Amino acid sequence: MRLVWLACLGFGGLLAAAPQDPELNVNSRYLVETVIVAGDGWSTDLASEPNEKISVGLRRQILALIGTKLNPNLLDDLAARLRKEFQARAVSHRLKRGDQPDSVRVVFEIKVPPTRFDVSVPKFLYNAKQGWSGAVEGTGTIERNSFTLGLVSDQDELVERYTGLRARYENTRLGTDRVRVRFQFEDYHNQWNGATRNQLLLGGEPADLTSGVYRTRQNFEPVVSFVIAKPLTLSVGTSFERFEDQFPAANTEAANALLATLRYQWQLEDSDTRQDVDAGYSLHAATRILKSDFVYLRQQWTLHYTLRRGKHTVTDGVQFGFLSGHAPLFERYVAGDSTQLRGWNKYEIDPLGGNRIVTNS
Structure with missing residues (x-):
């Protein structure tokens, strides 16, 4: 033993x-x-x-x-x-x-595999007074090139409900990591809330400040983005938007604009806290040079701050906007949606949208 x-x-x-x-x-x-x-x-x-x-x-x-x-x-x-x-x-x-x-x-x-396919749902929400809004997209990626096709029905973002499809091509590296290019096409059928129609019939907004309601809307938008520094990105492009008027007779009009967006994104994170700051400035300038029937200048400043600590999240968003000239309804500002003044009814605030906005939500 x-x-x-x-x-x-x-x-x-x-x-x-x-x-x-x-x-x-x-x-x-x-x-x-x-x-x-x-x-x-x-x-x-x-x-x-x-x-x-x-x-x-x-x-x-x-x-x-x-x-x-x-x-x-x-x-x-x-x-x-x-x-x-x-x-x-x-x-x-x-x-x-x-x-x-x-x-x-x-x-x-x-x-990563040189070729892949992803499906995403960028938006899905319900409002008791506006109904469902949602979007689904499928994206095929081949190396640095992505091709996206999506379906959308949304009454949250604008005064109209737009339903239709989106198609997008994007190259995330055009010769260098600092340059990206995107081409997007949109084709929508439009529906209108009764409050918006009534306000237009009553002459709630002068005819030289906005458009009437329209049946369909198409947009082609090429954009080039430059990474100036890691947190700062500049995007420039054009928007060629056409829509078919509903009243008094079918007539196609154009709202073609120059686009510019400056965006700053900053993030700080430690072991249990994360802070995000997203600030931006956007400019839409519709001009006769681009054969536009509408001439206007739309400017918007946004600032969003998010603090996450454990399971708790605090967010605050500030928005300033100014619209001058003769702009169609889809360019007007809306508050009372899922991001600004949540819980309010946007059709009670202004059924046509506004040409100025200041919100904090």
Whole structure:
């Protein structure tokens, strides 16, 4: 019996003294200085550049690596989660020497399939007085080119209900990561609330300030976007919009405009708090140079702030807008929808929309 116990102790000692993975032992002594996630045509240093492509929960787990000892097993687990979230073909990780002694940079490389197809529902809501509004889109992606076809029925965004389809082509890297191009086509059939019709019949707005109701509306919109700096993006383009009047007789009119949008997006995140700031300025300038039947200038300033802490979220949005000239109904400002003055009835505020707006919601 004593010999059996001695044999067991000796075998256990051999197991304890068995050599471990030398690579694991060597790498475990390094501190993680930062984590970089790279995909096809994009790369971000999560320590200084928050990336909305990665979910909040996974981003927090990756950020938790920074300042800790390197754990190869944990890197494998995070790589598997990145692969699942991005539906990637493969996710690998490698180490680069850090700026500080005994530190490393962890680089995750995401390899997505060259061709994929996604379905999304960008909008789906119900209002007791306006009914359902929703949209569904299918997007096919081939490398940096995406083709989108969608169906929409929306009475939330404008004074009209527009129902129809959208088609969009987008190239996310036109020679450089800082330039993107997009072409969008829209074809809608329009329906109108009784309050809007009555207001027009009563002459609620002078004829030289807006249009009448229309049956159909089509829009073709080419846009080029430039990333001036990581938080700041400038987009310029044109909108060629045509619509068929409903009264007094069918007549096609055009509202062709120059477009410009300046957008600033900033994000700050720590272990349990995330702050987002989204500020923008947009300009629509319809002119006779583009063969437009309407001439107007539409300007809008927006600022949205979001604070997330645990399961709690606080949001605040401010909007200023000014519209001058002869503009169609779809360019007029609306409040009392799902984003501004929620809970109000937009048809009680102004059934035709307004040419000025100041809201805080």
